[in-house]
Amino acid sequence: MAYTINVNGTSRTVDVEADTPLLWVLRDTLDLKGAKYGCGMGLCGACTVHINGTPTRSCITPISMVGDAQITTIEAIGETEVGRRVQQAWLELDVMQCGYCQAGQIMAATALLASNPKPTDQDIDDAMSGNLCRCATYTRIRAAIKHAAGIAHSEPTET
Amino acid sequence: MTREHALLESAPDTAAGNTVSRRAFLAASAAAGGGLMLHLTVPGTAFAVPSKSGPGAELNAYIRIAPDGIVTIAAKNPEMGQGTKTTLPMLIAEELDVDWKNVRVEMAPVDMQKYGPQFAGGSFSTPMNWDPLRRAGAAGRQMLVTAAAQTWGVSPSECETSAGVVRHKPTGRTLKYGELAARAAKLPVPDLRTVSLKDPKDFRIIGKFTGGVDSPAIVQGKPMFGIDVTVPGMRYAVFQKCPVFGGKVVSANLDEIQSLPGVRKAFIVRANDAAAHGITNVDRLQEGVAIVADSWWAANKALQKLKVKWDEGEAVNQSTAAFEKRAAELFREAPQKTVHKEGDVDAALASAAKVLEATYSYPFIAHAPMEPQNCTAQVRDGKVEIWAPTQFPANGRTLVAKTLGVDESDVTVHMVRCGGGFGRRLSNDYMVEAAWIAREAGEPVKLIWTRQQDIQHGFFRPGGFHHFKAGLDANGKLVGFRDHFVSFSGADGDFANSANITATEQPARLIPNVEFVASLMPLNLPTGPLRAPASNALAFAFQSFFDELAHAAGRDPLEFLLELAGEPRVIPPPEGANRFMPVPGFDTGRMRGVLELVAEKSDWANRKSLPKGTGKGIAFYYSHLGYFAEVVQATVNPKTGFVKVDKVWVAGDVGSHIINPAGGINQVQGAALDGISEALGQAITIERGRVVQSNFHDFPLLRMNQAPPVEVHFRITPNPPTGLGEPALPPAVPALCNAIFAATGKRVRKLPIDPAELRSA
Numbered sequence: 003m004a005y006t007i008n009v010n011g012t013s014r015t016v017d018v019e020a021d022t023p024l025l026w027v028l029r030d031t032l033d034l035k036g037a038k039y040g041c042g043m044g045l046c047g048a049c050t051v052h053i054n055g056t057p058t059r060s061c062i063t064p065i066s067m068v069g070d071a072q073i074t075t076i077e078a079i080g081e082t083e084v085g086r087r088v089q090q091a092w093l094e095l096d097v098m099q100c101g102y103c104q105a106g107q108i109m110a111a112t113a114l115l116a117s118n119p120k121p122t123d124q125d126i127d128d129a130m131s132g133n134l135c136r137c138a139t140y141t142r143i144r145a146a147i148k149h150a151a152g153i154a155h156s157e158p159t160e161t
Numbered sequence: 162m163t164r165e166h167a168l169l170e171s172a173p174d175t176a177a178g179n180t181v182s183r184r185a186f187l188a189a190s191a192a193a194g195g196g197l198m199l200h201l202t203v204p205g206t207a208f209a210v211p212s213k214s215g216p217g218a219e220l221n222a223y224i225r226i227a228p229d230g231i232v233t234i235a236a237k238n239p240e241m242g243q244g245t246k247t248t249l250p251m252l253i254a255e256e257l258d259v260d261w262k263n264v265r266v267e268m269a270p271v272d273m274q275k276y277g278p279q280f281a282g283g284s285f286s287t288p289m290n291w292d293p294l295r296r297a298g299a300a301g302r303q304m305l306v307t308a309a310a311q312t313w314g315v316s317p318s319e320c321e322t323s324a325g326v327v328r329h330k331p332t333g334r335t336l337k338y339g340e341l342a343a344r345a346a347k348l349p350v351p352d353l354r355t356v357s358l359k360d361p362k363d364f365r366i367i368g369k370f371t372g373g374v375d376s377p378a379i380v381q382g383k384p385m386f387g388i389d390v391t392v393p394g395m396r397y398a399v400f401q402k403c404p405v406f407g408g409k410v411v412s413a414n415l416d417e418i419q420s421l422p423g424v425r426k427a428f429i430v431r432a433n434d435a436a437a438h439g440i441t442n443v444d445r446l447q448e449g450v451a452i453v454a455d456s457w458w459a460a461n462k463a464l465q466k467l468k469v470k471w472d473e474g475e476a477v478n479q480s481t482a483a484f485e486k487r488a489a490e491l492f493r494e495a496p497q498k499t500v501h502k503e504g505d506v507d508a509a510l511a512s513a514a515k516v517l518e519a520t521y522s523y524p525f526i527a528h529a530p531m532e533p534q535n536c537t538a539q540v541r542d543g544k545v546e547i548w549a550p551t552q553f554p555a556n557g558r559t560l561v562a563k564t565l566g567v568d569e570s571d572v573t574v575h576m577v578r579c580g581g582g583f584g585r586r587l588s589n590d591y592m593v594e595a596a597w598i599a600r601e602a603g604e605p606v607k608l609i610w611t612r613q614q615d616i617q618h619g620f621f622r623p624g625g626f627h628h629f630k631a632g633l634d635a636n637g638k639l640v641g642f643r644d645h646f647v648s649f650s651g652a653d654g655d656f657a658n659s660a661n662i663t664a665t666e667q668p669a670r671l672i673p674n675v676e677f678v679a680s681l682m683p684l685n686l687p688t689g690p691l692r693a694p695a696s697n698a699l700a701f702a703f704q705s706f707f708d709e710l711a712h713a714a715g716r717d718p719l720e721f722l723l724e725l726a727g728e729p730r731v732i733p734p735p736e737g738a739n740r741f742m743p744v745p746g747f748d749t750g751r752m753r754g755v756l757e758l759v760a761e762k763s764d765w766a767n768r769k770s771l772p773k774g775t776g777k778g779i780a781f782y783y784s785h786l787g788y789f790a791e792v793v794q795a796t797v798n799p800k801t802g803f804v805k806v807d808k809v810w811v812a813g814d815v816g817s818h819i820i821n822p823a824g825g826i827n828q829v830q831g832a833a834l835d836g837i838s839e840a841l842g843q844a845i846t847i848e849r850g851r852v853v854q855s856n857f858h859d860f861p862l863l864r865m866n867q868a869p870p871v872e873v874h875f876r877i878t879p880n881p882p883t884g885l886g887e888p889a890l891p892p893a894v895p896a897l898c899n900a901i902f903a904a905t906g907k908r909v910r911k912l913p914i915d916p917a918e919l920r921s922a
């Protein structure tokens with residue numbers, strides 16, 4: 003079935019089955035490989051994209067539910083001011099190890115800072131605990147969020 | 162076109178204590194367009210690499226200096242987040258003396274004949290490459306200096322380098338490396354043994370916080386992982402094996418599956434009798450049903466409708482409960498074998514003032530790297546091409562060749578960034594599956610395992626059981642120690658992979674009377690290395706029991722460990738320790754050093770002033786040549802028994818340099834949290850031969866709200882640098898359990914930690 007969806011500001015028409023999760027439409031139909039498959043059950047956050055600015059698990063979002071909502075993926079997050087700052091903070095703290103979870107982490111962190119420019123540790127816990135990092139880069143994710151928000155932290159950064 | 166070569170044999174490092182000897186081979190040639198290419202091979206000592214290192218070896222363009230001054234360095238080892246793709250080129254760039262911003266890093270092709278061993282495991286990359294890569298860089302620098310000196314008609318000794326420029330000191334003339342590359346390519350290659358290395362105080366790259374070379378692409382979501390690979394005409398595949406290991410397909414509803422939308426083909430893959438080729442259980446192609454479809458989603462949907470009648474075989478009778486029952490029986494019987502014996506433990510226990518006994522156990526664990534197993538394969542005209550996230554690509558290449566019955570030279574493996582490894586991708590089972598399915602399908606396929614398949618069809622960190630008996634003298638000093646280890650046996654009847662114990666386990670060789678005996682249970686389930694193999698389990702059991710002993714003796718656990726270390730001295734490595742490279746002895750002074758450092762940083766002396774329900778625990782562990790002492794502070798909720806880890810302090814000694822503090826500290830923090838993640842919730846349990854767990858709801862990983870701050874301190878000592886991928890993990894587990902004891906008075910003797918056991922209200 004044909005669906006026209008709005009991805010990163012562009013209207014795209016895809017012909018897929020109604021129950022196809024947005025994740026696989028993005029990855030395999032539209033060749034946007036940034037969102038990752040981690041669990042397929044909404045448990046890990048590797049597939050996080052923004053739908054109308056809200057961080058959403060694309061692996062459990064069927065294409066038929068998307069409608070004309072604005073979808074933003076990691077590929078375009080740097081076009082927003084907050085997203086760009088978050089990416090920059092991720093680089094300055096060199097947050098990633100394997101990097102596989104980090105697209106999802108950046109999407110979740112950007113959504114957090116867009117709605118809450120000065121998050122507390124508790125806010126960070128609440129916003130980020132759905133995003134698993136098997137490499138356990140949590141110390142730096144927390145610090146990078148603070149870095150992007152201009153809040154003091156004690157992790158080393160690139161000088 | 163090769164000018165000359167230099168062989169480096171047994172080059173002693175200038176730093177004290179380096180007995181590491183290596184043979185590295187360097188050659189030079191001209192690159193098209195006037196550049197310089199350096200070809201380097203760093204063989205491993207015990208790798209059966211059919212390498213022709215030395216004159217006549219195939220050239221590999223390890224380092225290329227282009228006329229525009231851009232230096233391209235090959236990354237020969239897989240990258241899975243451990244950071245070698247950044248760290249190893251830093252070593253070359255430092256001694257070559259170029260600006261890091263002018264360095265590009267390219268993934269090398271898989272060809273061990275050209276590059277020497279190519280793998281990521283055992284934290285070996287740093288110790289194996291620290292010396293030869295720096296020497297290669299220094300040799301390149303020397304050639305560029307000579308080229309400049311010849312251009313000017315001056316002595317090389319009057320020249321200096323800095324950031325890719327040679328300067329003639331008396332006249333101030335300068336030439337850029339790019340301008341010199343063509344001339345340098347015609348020069349003989351200096352002897353690697355005698356090239357002069359920088360004084361470490363002049364390092365400008367080593368020791369500097371350096372972001373990962375792939376990081377900019379990662380934050381933009383660029384395709385770079387195995388799962389992101391696309392090749393023209395590619396289909397998507399899923400593969401379902403029997404839920405019971407080694408089970409066989411009797412029949413399957415293939416016709417129904419093939420009629421589903423998007424499905425192109427469904428077929429049975431028969432188990433390959435690869436044992437005949439010497440292929441291990443883990444890697445061997447297992448029996449199952451493959452579904453090839455136009456999209457992965459279509460393949461996965463068809464998988465939900467797949468009905469297979471399995472012949473489950475023998476393994477169906479296995480269960481965690483049965484293993485536990487059998488282990489308890491074996492503890493009452495005489496041990497089957499002695500692994501290590503020194504002194505007279507019976508006599509020591511008989512004369513001890515106090516004797517303690519305790520039983521510890523830990524479960525099987527899966528690796529669950531964030532990127533599920535996947536591989537893209539294409540078989541065309543007898544040639545096989547593979548794109549795979551793998552820690553051991555060359556092994557995969559051999560495996561694919563043997564299983565498909567083709568020549569190894571007809572198999573090309575492309576290394577792709579791994580979304581985590583942790584040891585799981587040292588075996589290439591998914592690679593051989595993809596190759597087989599692609600051949601049967603007659604089209605290129607990308608095989609992606611579901612998370613459930615990843616958790617249920619891995620090879621596992623083996624569970625284990627220890628019955629300890631130890632004696633303390635009247636001063637509370639440990640005088641005798643026995644471990645009866647109930648573990649698992651593999652196909653050959655000996656310890657299953659990573660289920661073993663060796664004579665390096667403390668307190669062996671630290672006190673006079675020690676005995677490690679073992680009894681093995683047969684296991685029909687693959688086991689293998691998980692980050693810090695064997696150590697990740699043994700550290701928990703042994704270092705927790707040491708804490709018990711310290712408390713039983715009424716002593717400070719730190720002081721007890723320091724006494725165990727004894728006077729600073731070097732204990733030579735046991736026989737057979739030099740499997741991959743010559744290893745140095747165990748330095749008790751370095752053990753003492755990290756214990757004292759972590760105690761200071763964590764304010765250990767004042768731990769008694771913590772509020773009720775909060776406690777600090779300490780543990781030490783030596784693995785992968787790294788010395789790590791860690792303190793964990795934890796708070797236990799008396800009503801729920803839930804454990805909150807407040808903070809972790811780590812003191813590590815990996816030698817004279819932290820090559821890249823960015824990646825290095827990240828590895829240490831991640832490893833410590835990985836250990837805590839394992840301790841708090843991870844277990845693979847077996848029922849009716851099946852793995853019970855299936856996804857992150859029942860195989861939990863640590864989450865942000867559970868992750869404590871991890872403070873990392875390095876003790877810099879004059880020893881050659883060693884790796885950081887693993888050694889910070891093992892002590893985190895017992896340090897946490899010892900903290901729980903300090904907080905509650907309850908001893909964790911079984912992992913994962915069970916909150917129900919910790920309630921006090």
Ligand code: FES
Nearest residue numbers: 040041044047061
């Ligand atoms: S893949 Fe979507 S939450 Fe894990």
Ligand code: FES
Nearest residue numbers: 101103135136137
């Ligand atoms: S960086 Fe590897 S899973 Fe997060």
